[in-house]
Amino acid sequence: MTEILKKEGNKVFFNIELDAETIDSAEKTVYNQNKGKFSLPGFRKGKVPRKMIELTYGPDVFFEDAINLILQDKYDEAIEELGLEVVAHPNININEEYEKGKPVLLEIDVEVKPEIVLGDYSKIELEDVVYEVTEELVNSELEQARAMAARVVNVDDRAVQDGDLVNINYAGEIDGVPFDGGTAENFDLKIGSGQFIAGFEEQLVGKEKGEHVEVVVTFPEDYHGEDVAGKEAHFHVDINNISYEELPELDDEFVKDISEFATLEEYKNSVKSNLELQMGERSDKEKRDKVVEAVVEAAEFDLPEAMVDSQVNFELNNFAYTLQAQGIDFNQYMELTGGSLESLKDHFRPNSTKNLRSQLVLEAIGEAEKIEVTDEELDAEIERTADLYNPETDEERKDIVDSLKENAENIREGLKEKNTIDFLMSKAIFK
Numbered sequence: 001m002t003e004i005l006k007k008e009g010n011k012v013f014f015n016i017e018l019d020a021e022t023i024d025s026a027e028k029t030v031y032n033q034n035k036g037k038f039s040l041p042g043f044r045k046g047k048v049p050r051k052m053i054e055l056t057y058g059p060d061v062f063f064e065d066a067i068n069l070i071l072q073d074k075y076d077e078a079i080e081e082l083g084l085e086v087v088a089h090p091n092i093n094i095n096e097e098y099e100k101g102k103p104v105l106l107e108i109d110v111e112v113k114p115e116i117v118l119g120d121y122s123k124i125e126l127e128d129v130v131y132e133v134t135e136e137l138v139n140s141e142l143e144q145a146r147a148m149a150a151r152v153v154n155v156d157d158r159a160v161q162d163g164d165l166v167n168i169n170y171a172g173e174i175d176g177v178p179f180d181g182g183t184a185e186n187f188d189l190k191i192g193s194g195q196f197i198a199g200f201e202e203q204l205v206g207k208e209k210g211e212h213v214e215v216v217v218t219f220p221e222d223y224h225g226e227d228v229a230g231k232e233a234h235f236h237v238d239i240n241n242i243s244y245e246e247l248p249e250l251d252d253e254f255v256k257d258i259s260e261f262a263t264l265e266e267y268k269n270s271v272k273s274n275l276e277l278q279m280g281e282r283s284d285k286e287k288r289d290k291v292v293e294a295v296v297e298a299a300e301f302d303l304p305e306a307m308v309d310s311q312v313n314f315e316l317n318n319f320a321y322t323l324q325a326q327g328i329d330f331n332q333y334m335e336l337t338g339g340s341l342e343s344l345k346d347h348f349r350p351n352s353t354k355n356l357r358s359q360l361v362l363e364a365i366g367e368a369e370k371i372e373v374t375d376e377e378l379d380a381e382i383e384r385t386a387d388l389y390n391p392e393t394d395e396e397r398k399d400i401v402d403s404l405k406e407n408a409e410n411i412r413e414g415l416k417e418k419n420t421i422d423f424l425m426s427k428a429i430f431k
Contacts, residue, residue: 002014002015002016002077002078002081002082003082004082009302010087010111010112010113010114010302010304011109011110011111011112012082012084012109012110012111012112013107013108013109014078014082014108015105015106015107015108016071016074016075016078016105016106016108017103017104017105017106018067018070018074018103018104018105018106019103020101020102020103022070023063023066023067023070023103023104024101026066026067026069026070027050027062027063027066028050029066029069030062030065030066030069031050031053031062034062034065035047035048035050035053038053040052040053040056050062059098059100060098060100063098067094067104067106071092071106075090075108078108084110084112085112085113086110086111086112086113087111087112087113087304087306087307087310088110088111088304088306088307089110090108090109090110091108091109091110092106092107092108093106093107093108094106094107095107111304111306111307112304113304113307113360114301114302114303114304114360115301116299116300116301116360116361116364117299117300117301118295118298118299118361118364118365118368119295119297119298119299119300120298121294121295121298121365121424121427122427123427123429124291124294124295124424124427124428124429125428125429125431126287126290126291126294126428126429126430126431127290127430127431128287128430128431129283129286129287129290129430130283131279131280131282131283132279133272133275133276133279137275138268138271138272138275141271141275142250142268142271145258146247146248146250146254147245147247149247149248149254149257149258150245150246150247150248151245151246151248152165152243152244152245152246153243153244153245153246154241154242154243155209155242155243155244156209156242158208158242159205159206159207159208159242160191160204160205160206160207160208160239160242161191161205161244162191162192162205163190163191163192163244164190164191164242164243164244165188165189165190165191165242165243165244165245166188166189166190166191166204166239166240166241166242166243167186167187167188167189167239167240167241167242167243168184168186168187168189168204168237168238168239168240169184169185169186169187169237169238169240170182170183170184170187170215170235170236170237170238171183171235171236172233172234172235172236173233173234173235173236174228174231174232174233174234175231179227179228179233180225180227181225182228182233182235186240189201189204191204191205196217197217197218197219197220197233198217198220199215199216199217199218200215200217200235203215203216203217204237204239207239208239208242209239209240209241209242210238210239210240211238211239212236212237212238212239213237213238213239214234214235214236214237215234215235215237216232216233216234216235217232217233217235218230218231218232218233219231219232219233250264251264252264255267287425287428287430288421288425291421291424291425291428292358292361292362292421292424293358295361295362295365295424296357296358296361299357299361299364301360303353303356303357303360307356308349308352308353308356311352311353311355311356312345312348312349312352313345314352315348315351315352315355316344316345316348319344319348359417362417362420362421363417365420365423365424366416366417366419366420369420369423371416371419371420371423372416372419373412373415373416373419377415377419378408378411378412378415381411381414381415382401382404382405382408382411383401385404385411386400386401386404
């Protein structure tokens, strides 16, 4: 029978004893697997007796491989018997020199999932989160709709003004030498956008189509390109074209062109309703986040570094998959950004730690409150998720549902977490 000898924080210590007969049997198996590698005078290769090999190379020649052969099953049995949720590979030591024909005691220590001491979540009092849909916000949405429907008008009879869109060719030099990123052709630049170095756009105001302009600017001292930071640059600029955006009138005719509504008032009411829905969802999400933060803050436990490292790697892999989906190679991304793998891991670590703490506390509350997910809830979530893929045929939808069912346990865990937060929200009071 295996027993826990002691605990230190999230580390558990226990022993596994391997009897001599088991070790001898494993050594025999290792010998049979490897005897073809041995050659000794007087014996054909692969025919050297085990005892001769042990006399030549030492009695423990097969010992380490034998221990590895035995250990995985014995270790798994011990972990199950002790009811441990391990989060890292174990450290294993043999407490004394191996003596053939005698049992071996393995001393093992391993990091386990932390024990969570939950705070009082029976009544959670928090500041309310309310987002008001103001007239100003509605008008801003309307102006965005106008901007999206703007008509570009070319200008031939006046000079460049603030707000114009100019198409330019430019070539920059520092001390008479071109520099990387300082040249472009047919570049569209909106005057006043602040897209270029301070002073560049202003020097184009008042110039006309077809005119050549000499622009002189100084790069900021803290500019991201160290080779040009703080230096004066001369740009040779040709103005190819001048245009501006003409906004449509905000009236019933405009509304008919961009929507299914007949009047501006109807469209405005629809915009307001959509904003109220968005703000309600935003408010609800922030309230749920606040509740989770409150119960996590009230809980007491230490996170094993091994769990944090694992979570960081998980989120790093997700990031790499996201880049890949966008057609960006991870290694190329690292080269372009000039970052290192360690710096990227450091970037993910705070958020990974926060997510992991939230996950563990919600799991502990879910277990304490016996929160479950019904098969009906699971089936409904699978169907809802399948709809998000917009399957075009019944057969395609069935394939998606079947794939989701293979991931049913992960989906169930996600629903359990949602149900746990729902439970906590029922205990929360927002003032």
